[in-house]
Amino acid sequence: MASEPGTPPSRQLPGHIAAALAGAGGATDSAGRPWAGRSLAGDDAKIHNFDDDDGTADAGYLAAVAGLRAGTGSESSVVASLATARVFIPIVAQLAEEEESAHGLQADKQADMALVTLKAADGRTAMPAFTSAAALPAWHPEARPVAVYAARAALSAVAEGAELLVLDPGADVTFVVRRPAVWALAQQQDWVPSYLDADLAAEMGRAAGSFPAVRRIELLPGRGVASRAADGTAIPGGGAGPELQVVLYLEDGLDAAGVQQLVAGLQAEWSRNVLFGERVDSIEIKLRRAAE
Structure with a gap:
């Protein structure tokens, strides 16, 4: 008998994700520390957790993917390895305002930085992320890598309306984290x-x-x-x-x-x-x- 494909309709975001998104841009950072009174000196100069990062792919992720390829691992093991992994998400300059120069030429006046998103084959929005710093410029030379934990990348994907998180597009192994796993990763739950x-x-x-x-x-x-x-x-x-x-x-x-x-x-x-x-x-x- 025939096979019929289908995609479940859009669902309301789980409470944990909605709460995390609602807190973005608030008076405190994700750890609850107030932004007020911060300086760029001393401990506050450390703007992320990856100051000593050498840019290589997370060893746990590489091991999980190797296990999957060898038939000894699983999809869930790969997603589980992302719980503590650092990834790089690409952002690119996007023209926000343009002005005319004295010679009648158009010149950039203001540019914003925007996350890169993709369209999957089925039309859904996907967000790329890279496990190593070297993989990103090989895919998009003009993109700037921003180091984040994979769980934060998943939360960003949800905020951008992306249902898929695509790891290392164009690399030897490209791994797609589908919507339920993206939600679980964003909530730091097992999938x-x-x-x-x-x-x-x-x-x-x-x-x-x-x-x-x-x-x-x-x-x-x-x-x-x-x-x-x-x-x-x-x-x-x-x-x-x-x-x-x-x-x-x-x-x-x-x-x-x-x-x-x-x-x-x-x-x-x-x-x-x-x-x-x-x-x-x-x-x-x-x-x-x-x-x-």
């Missing part, structure tokens, strides 16, 4: 892929129980979980999605219209579930006979 999420499977199974023609469901990795290294090697993770394949085992006797109505009803039921909205990035549905 479990939807195809391994027992709580999610139970919720989706309960919803499917309202449709008598559905005998059982099975959650598997979707076709979009895998990615490829620059040399063509297949990697079992880091893809942009769809990341969840839902197999519906149906009773015999349903015609095409009945199947279509059932799938539409199930998707509508799942889309109203808060857990589904938070933990599923995109799905594909495969139909099988219950006897299979």
Whole structure:
């Protein structure tokens, strides 16, 4: 039977993320220290936590990616390694105001610095981040690297309306952190892929129980979980999605219209579930006979 892709509708931001975004630009920094009375001398001169950073990729991240490539690691291990990793996000100059010179020529009067965002193949906004300082100028020579913890990069992605965090675009291995993992990273929580999420499977199974023609469901990795290294090697993770394949085992006797109505009803039921909205990035549905 045919497979049908789908993407859950946009959901309200989790409370922790909304609170963090609401606090941006406030009277204190992210550690709660007041901005008032600060100087640029002494301890205050240290404007970030990476003054002694040599710009190389985080060892934990490299080990997690190596494990994934070797088949001994997992997507969740790679995302977990980002919890304490430093990354570089690219910003570029963006003309904010222009003026005419004495000779009638246009000249830049004021420029702002802006985060770089990308458009994914499915039209969603993605934010690039780089695990090493050398990887960023190789991708965009005019971009300036800003060192941040990966969790802060994830929060910035949410603030920019980006659903994907793309690590090292154009490098040997490009790893895409999908929306549920971006949200978990921004909240500094553990992430479990939807195809391994027992709580999610139970919720989706309960919803499917309202449709008598559905005998059982099975959650598997979707076709979009895998990615490829620059040399063509297949990697079992880091893809942009769809990341969840839902197999519906149906009773015999349903015609095409009945199947279509059932799938539409199930998707509508799942889309109203808060857990589904938070933990599923995109799905594909495969139909099988219950006897299979």
